[in-house]
Amino acid sequence: GLRGGLADHLGKGRPPRMKLLFCSNGYLTTVPSGGDKHLLDIADAWRREHEIAVLLPAFAAHLLPAGVRAVTCRGRPPSSMAGIVAAYLHRTVAGARRALGEPADFVLSSSGPFDLLPAWLHRRKYGSRMAVYAFHLVPHPPADTLARRVQNGLSRLGQRIALFFFRRADVVFTDNAVVAGELAHLGVPRGRIVLQRPAV
Secondary structure, three states: OHHHHHHHOOOOOOOOOOEEEEEOOOOOOOOOOHHHHHHHHHHHHHOOOOEEEEEEEHHHHHHOOOOOEEEEEOOOOOOOHHHHHHHHHHHHHHHHHHHOOOOOOEEEEOOOHHHHHHHHHHHHHHOOEEEEEOOOOOOOOOOOOHHHHHHHHHHHHHHHHHHHHHOOOOEEEEOOHHHHHHHHHOOOOHHHEEEOOOOO
């Protein structure tokens, strides 16, 4: 389940012990989102077979399983929309700096630009293979207020940036056929899109 999707793309049989870097720097609180929890579960499943480091905010480092090393960015949970934007800009820059100091064979990223840019730069520096998770794309909700219009605009900008990296990743994991079809329609090569349904 958790191992299958990644193992299939690392080669047949049991892969050799490797260094894996997970970019999961999008925490807004100390409670993980569904995508964050999925990456934590993968780290826990693979920690006995591989050396794993996870890039994440320092305030969320206590969530890591034993035996998984934290690579942290400083900062507090943001409390406003402006704080979220500022935190993500800071994490993009600080996360890239931290990731580039972590040699690894494989880098696994969330779909946030604050994780994708560090992962892509890591790939360019070390020649690591890169996988990303895309659980959903940005919908088009009604924008009846200025705040909603700004939020929608920022979300769509983030998705445009994410698509640049999706098209360049070795593997794009998603958990449903609708998103897989949308990604292919948006230019992600079909052969790199892998439908992997997380366990409930």
